[in-house]
Amino acid sequence: MNDTVIGHIGGSAGKEVRLKGWVYNFRSSGKIAFLILRDGTGFIQCVLVKGEIGEEYFELAKTLQQEDTIEVAGKVAENPRSPGGYEIAMTSLRIINQFRGEEYPIQKKDHGVDFLLNNRHLWLRSKMQFATLRIRDEIVKAIRDFFYEREFILIDSPIFTPTAPEGTSSLFATDYFGENAFLSQSGQLYQEAGAIAFRKTYCFGPTFRAEKSKTKKHLTEFWMIEPEVAFADLDDMMTLSEDFVCYVVGRVLEKKKEELKILERDTSDLENIKAPFERITYKQAVELVNKGGLPMKFGEDFGADEEDIVSRNFKKPVFIHRFPRSIKPFYMEADPEDGDLVLNMDLIAPAGYGEIIGGSQRMYDLDRLKEEMKKAGLSEKDYHWYVDLRKWGSCPHAGFGLGLERTVAWITGIEHIRTAIPFPRTINRLNP
RNA sequence: GCCUGAGUAGCUCAACGGUCAGAGCGGAUGGCUGUUAACCAUUAGGUUCGGGGUUCGAGUCCCUGCUCAGGCGCCA
Numbered sequence: 447m448n449d450t451v452i453g454h455i456g457g458s459a460g461k462e463v464r465l466k467g468w469v470y471n472f473r474s475s476g477k478i479a480f481l482i483l484r485d486g487t488g489f490i491q492c493v494l495v496k497g498e499i500g501e502e503y504f505e506l507a508k509t510l511q512q513e514d515t516i517e518v519a520g521k522v523a524e525n526p527r528s529p530g531g532y533e534i535a536m537t538s539l540r541i542i543n544q545f546r547g548e549e550y551p552i553q554k555k556d557h558g559v560d561f562l563l564n565n566r567h568l569w570l571r572s573k574m575q576f577a578t579l580r581i582r583d584e585i586v587k588a589i590r591d592f593f594y595e596r597e598f599i600l601i602d603s604p605i606f607t608p609t610a611p612e613g614t615s616s617l618f619a620t621d622y623f624g625e626n627a628f629l630s631q632s633g634q635l636y637q638e639a640g641a642i643a644f645r646k647t648y649c650f651g652p653t654f655r656a657e658k659s660k661t662k663k664h665l666t667e668f669w670m671i672e673p674e675v676a677f678a679d680l681d682d683m684m685t686l687s688e689d690f691v692c693y694v695v696g697r698v699l700e701k702k703k704e705e706l707k708i709l710e711r712d713t714s715d716l717e718n719i720k721a722p723f724e725r726i727t728y729k730q731a732v733e734l735v736n737k738g739g740l741p742m743k744f745g746e747d748f749g750a751d752e753e754d755i756v757s758r759n760f761k762k763p764v765f766i767h768r769f770p771r772s773i774k775p776f777y778m779e780a781d782p783e784d785g786d787l788v789l790n791m792d793l794i795a796p797a798g799y800g801e802i803i804g805g806s807q808r809m810y811d812l813d814r815l816k817e818e819m820k821k822a823g824l825s826e827k828d829y830h831w832y833v834d835l836r837k838w839g840s841c842p843h844a845g846f847g848l849g850l851e852r853t854v855a856w857i858t859g860i861e862h863i864r865t866a867i868p869f870p871r872t873i874n875r876l877n878p
Numbered sequence: 879g880c881c882u883g884a885g886u887a888g889c890u891c892a893a894c895g896g897u898c899a900g901a902g903c904g905g906a907u908g909g910c911u912g913u914u915a916a917c918c919a920u921u922a923g924g925u926u927c928g929g930g931g932u933u934c935g936a937g938u939c940c941c942u943g944c945u946c947a948g949g950c951g952c953c954a
Contacts (some may be wrong), residue, residue: 471915478911495911511905527912549888553904554915556890560946597892614879616953657952658879670954750950792954801954849954 453487603633671678805846
Protein backbone atom coordinates (compact mmCIF):
# COMPACT_ATOMS: atom_id res chain seq x y z
CA MET A 447 0.00 0.00 0.00
CA ASN A 448 1.36 3.40 -1.03
CA ASP A 449 1.01 6.78 0.63
CA THR A 450 -0.08 9.31 -1.94
CA VAL A 451 -1.98 12.57 -2.37
CA ILE A 452 -5.22 13.32 -4.20
CA GLY A 453 -3.42 15.43 -6.79
CA HIS A 454 -1.61 12.29 -8.01
CA ILE A 455 -4.45 9.85 -7.54
CA GLY A 456 -4.81 9.13 -11.28
CA GLY A 457 -1.47 7.30 -11.20
CA SER A 458 -2.79 4.87 -8.60
CA ALA A 459 -5.97 3.74 -10.38
CA GLY A 460 -6.81 0.19 -9.37
CA LYS A 461 -4.30 0.21 -6.49
CA GLU A 462 -4.57 0.37 -2.72
CA VAL A 463 -3.49 3.73 -1.33
CA ARG A 464 -3.32 5.56 1.95
CA LEU A 465 -4.30 9.26 2.17
CA LYS A 466 -4.04 11.78 4.98
CA GLY A 467 -6.33 14.79 4.99
CA TRP A 468 -9.41 16.46 6.36
CA VAL A 469 -13.14 15.76 6.20
CA TYR A 470 -14.78 18.17 3.75
CA ASN A 471 -18.22 16.60 3.89
CA PHE A 472 -19.80 13.42 5.22
CA ARG A 473 -23.12 11.85 4.25
CA SER A 474 -24.30 8.67 5.79
CA SER A 475 -27.04 6.30 4.85
CA GLY A 476 -27.97 3.15 6.80
CA LYS A 477 -25.32 0.93 5.31
CA ILE A 478 -23.40 3.17 2.92
CA ALA A 479 -21.66 6.48 3.50
CA PHE A 480 -19.87 9.06 1.38
CA LEU A 481 -16.95 11.06 2.63
CA ILE A 482 -15.42 13.94 0.71
CA LEU A 483 -11.79 14.10 1.70
CA ARG A 484 -9.60 17.12 1.02
CA ASP A 485 -5.85 16.97 1.45
CA GLY A 486 -4.68 20.35 0.15
CA THR A 487 -3.88 18.92 -3.28
CA GLY A 488 -7.46 18.12 -4.20
CA PHE A 489 -10.81 16.70 -3.22
CA ILE A 490 -11.94 13.09 -3.57
CA GLN A 491 -14.99 11.05 -2.65
CA CYS A 492 -14.44 8.03 -0.43
CA VAL A 493 -17.15 5.38 -0.24
CA LEU A 494 -17.79 3.30 2.88
CA VAL A 495 -19.94 0.21 2.45
CA LYS A 496 -20.82 -1.23 5.84
CA GLY A 497 -20.61 -4.83 4.69
CA GLU A 498 -17.13 -4.33 3.23
CA ILE A 499 -15.34 -1.96 5.60
CA GLY A 500 -16.82 -3.63 8.68
CA GLU A 501 -19.02 -2.49 11.58
CA GLU A 502 -16.19 -0.98 13.64
CA TYR A 503 -14.88 1.44 10.99
CA PHE A 504 -18.40 2.26 9.83
CA GLU A 505 -19.48 3.28 13.34
CA LEU A 506 -16.25 5.27 13.76
CA ALA A 507 -16.98 7.09 10.50
CA LYS A 508 -20.39 8.14 11.82
CA THR A 509 -18.62 10.31 14.41
CA LEU A 510 -16.89 12.36 11.68
CA GLN A 511 -17.52 16.04 11.26
CA GLN A 512 -16.21 18.66 8.90
CA GLU A 513 -12.46 19.31 9.30
CA ASP A 514 -11.68 16.27 11.40
CA THR A 515 -8.16 15.14 10.52
CA ILE A 516 -8.07 11.55 9.30
CA GLU A 517 -6.12 8.88 7.47
CA VAL A 518 -7.99 6.64 5.08
CA ALA A 519 -6.97 3.60 3.09
CA GLY A 520 -8.72 2.03 0.15
CA LYS A 521 -8.70 1.08 -3.47
CA VAL A 522 -8.70 3.80 -6.14
CA ALA A 523 -11.39 3.32 -8.75
CA GLU A 524 -12.50 5.33 -11.71
CA ASN A 525 -16.15 6.19 -11.29
CA PRO A 526 -18.11 8.70 -13.30
CA ARG A 527 -20.68 9.03 -10.48
CA SER A 528 -17.98 10.57 -8.33
CA PRO A 529 -17.06 14.24 -8.63
CA GLY A 530 -13.51 14.30 -10.00
CA GLY A 531 -13.80 10.98 -11.80
CA TYR A 532 -12.07 8.88 -9.13
CA GLU A 533 -13.20 7.57 -5.80
CA ILE A 534 -11.76 5.50 -2.97
CA ALA A 535 -13.42 2.28 -1.85
CA MET A 536 -12.46 2.61 1.79
CA THR A 537 -10.99 -0.27 3.74
CA SER A 538 -9.85 1.54 6.89
CA LEU A 539 -10.11 4.80 8.79
CA ARG A 540 -7.90 6.35 11.42
CA ILE A 541 -8.75 9.56 13.26
CA ILE A 542 -5.80 11.88 13.80
CA ASN A 543 -7.65 14.85 15.31
CA GLN A 544 -11.21 15.59 16.34
CA PHE A 545 -12.21 18.81 18.08
CA ARG A 546 -15.61 18.97 19.76
CA GLY A 547 -17.27 21.74 21.72
CA GLU A 548 -17.66 24.29 18.96
CA GLU A 549 -19.03 23.80 15.49
CA TYR A 550 -16.81 24.44 12.48
CA PRO A 551 -17.96 27.88 11.36
CA ILE A 552 -17.85 27.48 7.60
CA GLN A 553 -20.57 25.38 6.02
CA LYS A 554 -21.15 24.25 2.47
CA LYS A 555 -23.73 26.95 1.91
CA ASP A 556 -23.97 30.69 1.51
CA HIS A 557 -22.29 32.98 4.00
CA GLY A 558 -21.88 36.72 4.22
CA VAL A 559 -18.65 38.31 3.04
CA ASP A 560 -17.80 39.83 6.41
CA PHE A 561 -18.24 36.51 8.18
CA LEU A 562 -16.09 34.70 5.63
CA LEU A 563 -13.32 37.29 5.79
CA ASN A 564 -13.36 37.18 9.58
CA ASN A 565 -12.77 33.46 9.15
CA ARG A 566 -10.30 33.80 6.28
CA HIS A 567 -7.84 31.47 8.02
CA LEU A 568 -10.46 28.70 7.72
CA TRP A 569 -12.13 29.89 4.53
CA LEU A 570 -8.86 29.16 2.68
CA ARG A 571 -9.80 25.47 2.93
CA SER A 572 -12.93 25.89 0.82
CA LYS A 573 -13.03 24.77 -2.78
CA MET A 574 -13.30 28.17 -4.46
CA GLN A 575 -10.42 29.56 -2.43
CA PHE A 576 -8.40 26.42 -3.15
CA ALA A 577 -8.89 26.95 -6.89
CA THR A 578 -8.28 30.70 -6.88
CA LEU A 579 -5.10 30.59 -4.85
CA ARG A 580 -3.65 27.67 -6.77
CA ILE A 581 -4.16 29.69 -9.94
CA ARG A 582 -2.47 32.64 -8.24
CA ASP A 583 0.49 30.37 -7.53
CA GLU A 584 0.65 29.32 -11.19
CA ILE A 585 0.49 32.95 -12.31
CA VAL A 586 3.36 33.85 -9.99
CA LYS A 587 5.46 30.97 -11.35
CA ALA A 588 4.64 31.95 -14.93
CA ILE A 589 5.67 35.55 -14.22
CA ARG A 590 9.04 34.48 -12.87
CA ASP A 591 9.58 32.05 -15.75
CA PHE A 592 8.68 34.70 -18.33
CA PHE A 593 11.30 37.13 -17.08
CA TYR A 594 13.89 34.46 -16.42
CA GLU A 595 13.55 33.11 -19.96
CA ARG A 596 14.04 36.64 -21.31
CA GLU A 597 17.17 37.16 -19.19
CA PHE A 598 15.74 39.76 -16.85
CA ILE A 599 17.56 40.01 -13.52
CA LEU A 600 15.47 40.10 -10.36
CA ILE A 601 16.51 43.20 -8.42
CA ASP A 602 14.39 43.47 -5.30
CA SER A 603 13.29 47.01 -4.53
CA PRO A 604 13.20 47.94 -0.85
CA ILE A 605 9.96 47.97 1.13
CA PHE A 606 11.04 50.73 3.55
CA THR A 607 11.57 53.87 1.54
CA PRO A 608 12.53 57.41 2.48
CA THR A 609 10.45 59.09 -0.24
CA ALA A 610 7.60 58.46 -2.60
CA PRO A 611 7.42 58.48 -6.38
CA GLU A 612 3.79 59.62 -6.49
CA GLY A 613 3.04 61.97 -3.62
CA THR A 614 2.84 61.22 0.09
CA SER A 615 -0.91 61.31 0.80
CA SER A 616 -1.31 57.65 -0.03
CA LEU A 617 1.69 56.36 1.94
CA PHE A 618 1.80 54.34 5.13
CA ALA A 619 4.30 55.95 7.46
CA THR A 620 6.26 53.93 9.98
CA ASP A 621 8.67 54.91 12.69
CA TYR A 622 12.18 54.00 11.56
CA PHE A 623 14.37 54.56 14.65
CA GLY A 624 12.93 58.01 15.08
CA GLU A 625 12.79 58.85 11.39
CA ASN A 626 9.85 58.57 8.99
CA ALA A 627 9.99 55.60 6.67
CA PHE A 628 7.23 54.86 4.19
CA LEU A 629 6.06 51.48 2.97
CA SER A 630 6.84 51.28 -0.72
CA GLN A 631 4.01 51.98 -3.13
CA SER A 632 6.17 51.20 -6.16
CA GLY A 633 9.57 49.71 -6.80
CA GLN A 634 9.98 51.52 -10.08
CA LEU A 635 12.56 54.17 -9.25
CA TYR A 636 14.90 51.49 -7.90
CA GLN A 637 14.37 49.43 -11.04
CA GLU A 638 15.60 52.39 -13.07
CA ALA A 639 18.85 52.15 -11.13
CA GLY A 640 18.78 48.39 -11.74
CA ALA A 641 18.21 48.64 -15.47
CA ILE A 642 21.25 50.83 -15.98
CA ALA A 643 23.31 48.34 -13.96
CA PHE A 644 21.86 45.09 -15.39
CA ARG A 645 20.09 46.23 -18.59
CA LYS A 646 16.85 44.30 -18.00
CA THR A 647 15.53 43.96 -14.47
CA TYR A 648 12.30 43.45 -12.60
CA CYS A 649 11.04 43.44 -9.06
CA PHE A 650 8.17 41.44 -7.65
CA GLY A 651 6.97 42.31 -4.20
CA PRO A 652 4.26 43.75 -2.04
CA THR A 653 3.35 47.41 -2.36
CA PHE A 654 1.23 49.53 -0.07
CA ARG A 655 -1.22 52.32 -0.73
CA ALA A 656 -3.02 54.19 2.03
CA GLU A 657 -5.80 55.24 -0.33
CA LYS A 658 -9.26 55.07 1.16
CA SER A 659 -10.54 53.30 -1.91
CA LYS A 660 -13.60 51.20 -1.31
CA THR A 661 -14.10 49.28 -4.53
CA LYS A 662 -13.87 45.72 -5.79
CA LYS A 663 -10.49 46.36 -7.38
CA HIS A 664 -8.48 47.93 -4.55
CA LEU A 665 -6.37 46.51 -1.76
CA THR A 666 -4.13 48.51 0.56
CA GLU A 667 -1.47 45.79 0.26
CA PHE A 668 -0.99 44.22 -3.15
CA TRP A 669 1.76 42.61 -5.19
CA MET A 670 3.29 44.24 -8.19
CA ILE A 671 5.67 43.11 -10.92
CA GLU A 672 7.74 45.95 -12.32
CA PRO A 673 10.15 45.33 -15.21
CA GLU A 674 12.49 48.07 -16.44
CA VAL A 675 14.56 47.93 -19.64
CA ALA A 676 17.47 50.13 -20.73
CA PHE A 677 17.32 51.44 -24.30
CA ALA A 678 13.66 50.47 -24.60
CA ASP A 679 10.88 52.76 -25.74
CA LEU A 680 7.11 52.87 -25.24
CA ASP A 681 6.36 50.54 -28.17
CA ASP A 682 8.82 48.00 -26.78
CA MET A 683 6.93 48.10 -23.48
CA MET A 684 3.56 47.54 -25.13
CA THR A 685 5.00 44.56 -27.00
CA LEU A 686 6.58 43.19 -23.83
CA SER A 687 3.32 43.70 -21.92
CA GLU A 688 1.19 41.83 -24.41
CA ASP A 689 3.66 38.97 -24.69
CA PHE A 690 3.76 38.84 -20.90
CA VAL A 691 -0.01 38.79 -20.41
CA CYS A 692 -0.47 36.17 -23.15
CA TYR A 693 2.26 34.00 -21.62
CA VAL A 694 0.62 34.09 -18.19
CA VAL A 695 -2.88 33.42 -19.51
CA GLY A 696 -1.57 30.59 -21.68
CA ARG A 697 0.14 28.96 -18.73
CA VAL A 698 -3.01 29.02 -16.60
CA LEU A 699 -5.04 27.52 -19.45
CA GLU A 700 -2.45 24.80 -19.88
CA LYS A 701 -1.85 23.89 -16.22
CA LYS A 702 -4.95 24.85 -14.24
CA LYS A 703 -7.89 23.30 -16.11
CA GLU A 704 -9.35 21.67 -12.98
CA GLU A 705 -9.19 24.89 -10.99
CA LEU A 706 -10.80 26.92 -13.80
CA LYS A 707 -13.56 24.32 -13.88
CA ILE A 708 -14.15 24.58 -10.14
CA LEU A 709 -14.47 28.34 -10.58
CA GLU A 710 -16.79 27.84 -13.57
CA ARG A 711 -14.60 30.22 -15.56
CA ASP A 712 -15.59 30.54 -19.21
CA THR A 713 -12.25 29.68 -20.80
CA SER A 714 -13.20 30.67 -24.34
CA ASP A 715 -12.60 34.32 -23.34
CA LEU A 716 -9.12 33.40 -22.16
CA GLU A 717 -8.27 31.31 -25.21
CA ASN A 718 -8.91 34.43 -27.26
CA ILE A 719 -6.14 36.32 -25.44
CA LYS A 720 -3.43 36.38 -28.12
CA ALA A 721 -1.07 39.18 -29.16
CA PRO A 722 -1.35 41.77 -30.56
CA PHE A 723 -3.70 43.88 -28.46
CA GLU A 724 -5.29 47.04 -29.82
CA ARG A 725 -3.33 50.22 -29.11
CA ILE A 726 -5.39 53.37 -29.00
CA THR A 727 -4.31 56.85 -27.99
CA TYR A 728 -5.76 58.74 -25.06
CA LYS A 729 -7.47 61.03 -27.57
CA GLN A 730 -9.10 58.08 -29.35
CA ALA A 731 -10.18 56.65 -25.99
CA VAL A 732 -11.83 59.94 -25.04
CA GLU A 733 -13.71 59.86 -28.36
CA LEU A 734 -14.88 56.31 -27.58
CA VAL A 735 -16.13 57.46 -24.21
CA ASN A 736 -17.98 60.38 -25.79
CA LYS A 737 -19.50 58.06 -28.38
CA GLY A 738 -20.54 55.82 -25.48
CA GLY A 739 -22.53 58.73 -24.09
CA LEU A 740 -20.32 60.21 -21.35
CA PRO A 741 -19.14 63.84 -21.52
CA MET A 742 -15.42 63.34 -20.89
CA LYS A 743 -13.07 66.17 -21.88
CA PHE A 744 -9.42 66.13 -22.95
CA GLY A 745 -7.30 66.48 -19.82
CA GLU A 746 -9.56 64.39 -17.58
CA ASP A 747 -8.69 60.92 -16.35
CA PHE A 748 -10.84 57.84 -16.89
CA GLY A 749 -13.28 57.03 -14.10
CA ALA A 750 -14.83 53.64 -13.54
CA ASP A 751 -17.68 54.24 -16.01
CA GLU A 752 -15.36 55.71 -18.64
CA GLU A 753 -12.92 52.81 -18.36
CA ASP A 754 -15.81 50.38 -18.64
CA ILE A 755 -17.00 51.95 -21.89
CA VAL A 756 -13.52 51.71 -23.41
CA SER A 757 -13.00 48.09 -22.37
CA ARG A 758 -16.41 47.03 -23.66
CA ASN A 759 -15.31 48.02 -27.18
CA PHE A 760 -12.73 45.21 -27.13
CA LYS A 761 -12.69 41.49 -26.41
CA LYS A 762 -9.04 41.51 -25.39
CA PRO A 763 -7.12 43.84 -23.10
CA VAL A 764 -6.56 47.21 -24.76
CA PHE A 765 -3.70 49.71 -24.52
CA ILE A 766 -4.43 53.39 -24.03
CA HIS A 767 -1.28 55.42 -24.65
CA ARG A 768 -0.05 59.04 -24.65
CA PHE A 769 -1.96 60.69 -21.80
CA PRO A 770 -1.84 64.42 -21.00
CA ARG A 771 1.17 65.27 -18.86
CA SER A 772 -1.06 67.17 -16.44
CA ILE A 773 -2.59 63.96 -15.03
CA LYS A 774 0.60 61.86 -14.95
CA PRO A 775 3.69 61.74 -12.70
CA PHE A 776 6.87 63.73 -13.27
CA TYR A 777 9.16 60.95 -14.50
CA MET A 778 7.37 60.22 -17.79
CA GLU A 779 9.07 61.15 -21.07
CA ALA A 780 7.42 63.80 -23.23
CA ASP A 781 5.91 62.79 -26.57
CA PRO A 782 8.22 64.36 -29.20
CA GLU A 783 5.17 64.92 -31.46
CA ASP A 784 3.17 66.78 -28.81
CA GLY A 785 4.79 68.25 -25.71
CA ASP A 786 1.52 68.18 -23.75
CA LEU A 787 1.47 64.38 -23.91
CA VAL A 788 3.69 61.78 -22.26
CA LEU A 789 4.92 58.44 -23.57
CA ASN A 790 2.92 56.24 -21.26
CA MET A 791 0.40 53.44 -21.55
CA ASP A 792 -2.25 51.70 -19.49
CA LEU A 793 -3.49 48.21 -20.27
CA ILE A 794 -7.18 47.82 -19.50
CA ALA A 795 -8.43 44.29 -18.83
CA PRO A 796 -11.75 43.18 -20.31
CA ALA A 797 -15.06 42.94 -18.43
CA GLY A 798 -14.50 45.72 -15.92
CA TYR A 799 -11.43 44.29 -14.17
CA GLY A 800 -9.76 47.63 -14.75
CA GLU A 801 -6.22 48.73 -15.33
CA ILE A 802 -3.85 45.82 -14.90
CA ILE A 803 -0.71 47.48 -16.29
CA GLY A 804 0.59 51.02 -16.22
CA GLY A 805 3.90 51.88 -17.82
CA SER A 806 5.94 54.53 -19.55
CA GLN A 807 9.12 55.62 -21.20
CA ARG A 808 11.12 57.52 -18.58
CA MET A 809 12.51 61.00 -18.87
CA TYR A 810 16.29 60.67 -19.13
CA ASP A 811 17.57 64.18 -19.78
CA LEU A 812 19.00 65.64 -16.57
CA ASP A 813 17.84 69.22 -17.01
CA ARG A 814 14.32 68.39 -18.16
CA LEU A 815 13.89 65.92 -15.31
CA LYS A 816 14.96 68.56 -12.78
CA GLU A 817 12.47 70.96 -14.30
CA GLU A 818 9.60 68.45 -14.04
CA MET A 819 10.54 67.65 -10.44
CA LYS A 820 10.44 71.33 -9.62
CA LYS A 821 6.98 71.68 -11.21
CA ALA A 822 5.79 68.67 -9.19
CA GLY A 823 7.11 70.28 -6.03
CA LEU A 824 9.62 67.52 -5.34
CA SER A 825 12.88 68.22 -3.59
CA GLU A 826 15.98 67.34 -5.57
CA LYS A 827 17.67 66.50 -2.31
CA ASP A 828 15.17 63.72 -1.53
CA TYR A 829 15.71 62.24 -4.97
CA HIS A 830 19.45 62.83 -5.22
CA TRP A 831 20.20 59.24 -6.16
CA TYR A 832 17.46 59.22 -8.80
CA VAL A 833 18.92 62.40 -10.28
CA ASP A 834 22.35 60.75 -10.30
CA LEU A 835 21.01 58.17 -12.74
CA ARG A 836 20.61 61.01 -15.26
CA LYS A 837 24.18 62.16 -14.78
CA TRP A 838 26.17 59.01 -15.41
CA GLY A 839 25.12 56.55 -18.05
CA SER A 840 21.70 58.03 -18.63
CA CYS A 841 19.84 56.45 -21.51
CA PRO A 842 16.32 56.12 -22.84
CA HIS A 843 14.58 53.44 -20.83
CA ALA A 844 11.09 52.24 -20.09
CA GLY A 845 9.15 49.95 -17.84
CA PHE A 846 5.76 49.04 -16.49
CA GLY A 847 4.01 47.66 -13.44
CA LEU A 848 1.45 44.86 -13.38
CA GLY A 849 -0.91 44.46 -10.46
CA LEU A 850 -0.93 40.78 -9.51
CA GLU A 851 -4.30 40.60 -7.77
CA ARG A 852 -6.20 42.38 -10.54
CA THR A 853 -4.64 39.95 -12.98
CA VAL A 854 -5.61 36.99 -10.80
CA ALA A 855 -9.15 38.36 -10.43
CA TRP A 856 -9.51 38.78 -14.19
CA ILE A 857 -8.08 35.37 -15.13
CA THR A 858 -10.07 33.49 -12.49
CA GLY A 859 -13.20 35.52 -13.17
CA ILE A 860 -13.88 36.20 -9.50
CA GLU A 861 -16.11 39.13 -8.58
CA HIS A 862 -13.91 40.92 -6.10
CA ILE A 863 -10.15 41.38 -5.74
CA ARG A 864 -10.26 40.51 -2.02
CA THR A 865 -10.14 36.76 -2.69
CA ALA A 866 -7.26 37.03 -5.18
CA ILE A 867 -4.82 37.22 -2.23
CA PRO A 868 -4.63 34.83 0.73
CA PHE A 869 -5.08 37.45 3.45
CA PRO A 870 -6.53 40.65 1.99
CA ARG A 871 -5.80 44.05 3.47
CA THR A 872 -8.45 46.60 2.64
CA ILE A 873 -9.49 49.99 3.94
CA ASN A 874 -11.31 48.43 6.88
CA ARG A 875 -9.74 45.04 7.29
CA LEU A 876 -6.47 44.14 8.98
CA ASN A 877 -7.55 40.78 10.47
CA PRO A 878 -6.89 37.92 10.43
C1' G B 879 -14.41 61.04 2.03
C1' C B 880 -19.53 60.91 -0.49
C1' C B 881 -24.30 58.29 -1.90
C1' U B 882 -27.53 54.05 -1.06
C1' G B 883 -28.81 49.78 1.73
C1' A B 884 -28.34 46.34 5.83
C1' G B 885 -27.48 44.65 11.17
C1' U B 886 -32.85 39.22 14.38
C1' A B 887 -30.38 31.70 16.80
C1' G B 888 -23.43 29.39 15.42
C1' C B 889 -24.62 30.59 9.78
C1' U B 890 -28.29 32.34 5.76
C1' C B 891 -32.77 34.71 6.24
C1' A B 892 -38.57 35.55 7.66
C1' A B 893 -41.77 38.26 11.02
C1' C B 894 -48.63 44.45 8.94
C1' G B 895 -46.68 49.12 15.41
C1' G B 896 -50.40 44.23 18.68
C1' U B 897 -50.50 36.66 21.58
C1' C B 898 -45.03 33.04 23.49
C1' A B 899 -39.84 36.48 17.52
C1' G B 900 -40.11 31.83 13.18
C1' A B 901 -37.72 28.66 9.05
C1' G B 902 -33.62 26.25 6.55
C1' C B 903 -28.60 24.85 7.37
C1' G B 904 -25.16 23.49 11.26
C1' G B 905 -25.34 20.63 16.48
C1' A B 906 -27.68 16.37 19.39
C1' U B 907 -30.80 11.70 18.97
C1' G B 908 -32.97 8.03 15.73
C1' G B 909 -33.99 6.06 10.54
C1' C B 910 -32.39 5.03 5.49
C1' U B 911 -27.31 0.66 0.37
C1' G B 912 -25.05 5.48 -4.63
C1' U B 913 -25.16 10.30 -2.09
C1' U B 914 -23.60 15.09 -4.96
C1' A B 915 -24.58 21.70 -0.09
C1' A B 916 -28.25 13.92 0.28
C1' C B 917 -33.00 12.89 2.48
C1' C B 918 -36.88 11.87 6.67
C1' A B 919 -38.34 12.38 12.02
C1' U B 920 -37.52 14.37 17.03
C1' U B 921 -34.86 18.05 19.80
C1' A B 922 -31.80 21.99 22.09
C1' G B 923 -30.49 26.85 20.68
C1' G B 924 -32.46 34.42 21.14
C1' U B 925 -29.21 40.84 25.37
C1' U B 926 -33.58 41.36 17.72
C1' C B 927 -25.81 45.84 17.01
C1' G B 928 -25.11 49.86 21.40
C1' G B 929 -27.43 54.34 23.61
C1' G B 930 -31.60 57.62 23.85
C1' G B 931 -36.74 58.85 22.43
C1' U B 932 -42.19 58.48 20.57
C1' U B 933 -46.31 55.09 21.98
C1' C B 934 -51.19 51.84 26.07
C1' G B 935 -47.68 48.68 23.29
C1' A B 936 -41.28 48.89 19.38
C1' G B 937 -37.42 43.65 16.08
C1' U B 938 -40.70 47.15 13.38
C1' C B 939 -41.24 54.45 13.94
C1' C B 940 -37.63 58.82 15.22
C1' C B 941 -32.56 60.63 16.85
C1' U B 942 -27.52 59.16 17.65
C1' G B 943 -23.18 56.04 17.66
C1' C B 944 -20.78 51.60 15.76
C1' U B 945 -20.13 47.69 12.08
C1' C B 946 -20.72 45.74 7.24
C1' A B 947 -22.19 45.62 2.02
C1' G B 948 -22.97 47.81 -3.01
C1' G B 949 -21.59 52.05 -5.87
C1' C B 950 -18.64 56.66 -6.63
C1' G B 951 -14.02 59.43 -6.09
C1' C B 952 -8.47 58.11 -5.92
C1' C B 953 -5.34 54.31 -8.14
C1' A B 954 -2.56 48.92 -10.03
